[in-house]
Structures are given as structure tokens and as C-alpha cells.
Amino acid sequence: MKSKLLNEMRLTIPSKSVNESYARYAVSAFVGQLDPSVGDLGDIRTAVSEAVTNCVVHAYRDTEGKIYICAKYYDDGKVVISIRDKGCGIADVKKAMEPLYTTDTSGERGGMGFAIMESFTDKLRVRSAAGFGTSVVMTKRIKK
Amino acid sequence: MISVQAEKEKEILTLSIYGEIDHHSAKEIRCETDRQILSMRPKKVRMDLSGVSFMDSSGLGLIMGRYALTSDIGSELTVLNPTDAVARIILMAGLDKIVPMERSK
Numbered sequence: 518m519k520s521k522l523l524n525e526m527r528l529t530i531p532s533k534s535v536n537e538s539y540a541r542y543a544v545s546a547f548v549g550q551l552d553p554s555v556g557d558l559g560d561i562r563t564a565v566s567e568a569v570t571n572c573v574v575h576a577y578r579d580t581e582g583k584i585y586i587c588a589k590y591y592d593d594g595k596v597v598i599s600i601r602d603k604g605c606g607i608a609d610v611k612k613a614m615e616p617l618y619t620t621d622t623s624g625e626r627g628g629m630g631f632a633i634m635e636s637f638t639d640k641l642r643v644r645s646a647a648g649f650g651t652s653v654v655m656t657k658r659i660k661k
Numbered sequence: 662m663i664s665v666q667a668e669k670e671k672e673i674l675t676l677s678i679y680g681e682i683d684h685h686s687a688k689e690i691r692c693e694t695d696r697q698i699l700s701m702r703p704k705k706v707r708m709d710l711s712g713v714s715f716m717d718s719s720g721l722g723l724i725m726g727r728y729a730l731t732s733d734i735g736s737e738l739t740v741l742n743p744t745d746a747v748a749r750i751i752l753m754a755g756l757d758k759i760v761p762m763e764r765s766k
Contacts, residue, residue: 627721
């Protein structure tokens with residue numbers, strides 16, 4: 518049976534690092550309407566933080582652009598969160614998703630962003646085109 | 662808001678971090694921890710994470726960067742008392758195999 522959409526939110530923010538915490542709390546406040554466990558809410562907060570940080574650090578590296586966030590929840594407890602940018606894109610998504618892989622040379626980034634998003638949600642889909650941007654869609658089922 | 666408290670006893674410098682560690686706050690923490698480590702040059706540095714209420718992969722980078730710095734000056738780094746959520750991320754990355762993690766609280 519197809520699940521029924523109950524509610525959705527959209528948020529567009531500039532890729533300023535100060536917005537990383539705002540984005541994760543905005544999405545977790547929205548998902549909070551489902552009365553999730555502290556653990557599930559923490560997982561969503563962490564996964565959103567990773568995706569938004571990727572937009573700030575990688576997609577819009579030396580520039581500032583818009584981050585488009587959309588979250589939806591359904592009557593079966595399914596939550597779908599989409600985080601999109603129109604930044605530089607990822608040439609090799611498969612490589613970028615490997616744990617510990619990073620293009621950062623400062624030694625201050627662990628290359629664990631996608632691995633954490635994957636582990637903290639039930640499903641992760643990443644689509645990207647070099648020069649056009651990246652779309653990250655995460656699905657998590659909230660236990661009732 | 663994030664804050665770092667430093668306490669030195671003999672040759673051990675304890676840096677207690679309070680607040681949320683993400684890419685934004687990591688810059689400020691990095692500045693303060695490195696200033697303390699480089700000015701005191703202790704034999705051991707303990708990074709107390711018991712007051713950290715949120716940490717994403719930027720925290721892993723923060724620990725790795727401090728590990729590199731302490732190694733450079735011949736000092737040893739230990740991570741102390743992370744909450745379950747923070748420990749989960751450290752263990753997932755296998756960072757505890759490089760930087761010892763102690764949980765006493």
C-alpha cells in the first residue's frame with residue numbers, strides 16, 4: 518500500500534557555516550511532530566548536519582550559494598529529507614562515498630560524511646553532475 | 662555556543678569542550694585548543710568530551726588534527742568521556758584505534 522504524505526517543509530538557506538546548526542534543528546523540529554525517539558532524532562540531526570556541511574565545504578567551496586532543504590513525512594512513519602545545492606557537483610559519486618575519502622588536504626576533515634549519512638538513515642541516494650550540483654535524499658523510518 | 666576550558670596539572674593538559682561540535686564551531690575550538698597545546702607543550706593532552714551534546718564528522722577531523730599536532734610536539738592525546746552518541750561516531754570511524762578513548766563517567 519502506498520504511504521500517504523502527511524506534512525512537508527521547505528527551507529532555503531545561504532551556504533554559511535553558521536547555518537549548519539540552524540538547518541539540523543529546523544529539520545529535527547519538523548520531524549519532532551512524529552514524536553520520534555531521542556535516538557532517531559539525533560540520527561536525523563547528524564545526517565542533516567553532514568549533508569549541509571558538504572554543501573558549505575565542498576559544493577560552494579570558495580563561493581556562497583543556496584542550499585535547498587525539503588523534508589516530508591508519511592502516515593507510515595517514513596521521513597524523506599532532501600538536501601540539494603547548485604554547486605560544483607561531484608565528478609565521481611562512488612569514490613566520494615567511500616569511507617575516509619576526502620578531497621580536503623588540511624587534515625581537519627575525516628571523509629566520513631557520507632558514511633555517517635548512510636549509517637544514520639535507512640536509505641541514502643546521492644545524485645550529482647559536475648558543474649550543476651548535488652542532491653542527497655535520505656529516508657528514515659521513525660519507529661512508533 | 663561552544664567553549665573550551667583548559668586545566669594543567671603537572672604534565673597533563675585537560676581541554677574540556679562544552680557545546681556542539683560541527684564544521685562551524687570546530688574552527689573556534691581548533692584555535693583555542695591549539696593555542697593552549699602550543700603554549701603549554703604538555704607531555705599528555707586529554708580532550709574531555711563529556712560536555713559535548715552534539716558532534717558530527719567535523720569532530721572526527723578536529724580530533725585527528727589535534728592528534729597530528731600533539732604527535733608533532735611529542736605529546737600524547739587521549740579522548741575522555743564522550744557521550745554514547747559521540748562515542749558511536751568515533752567508533753564508527755575507528756578513530757579509537759589511533760587515539761585512545763577513556764570512559765570513566
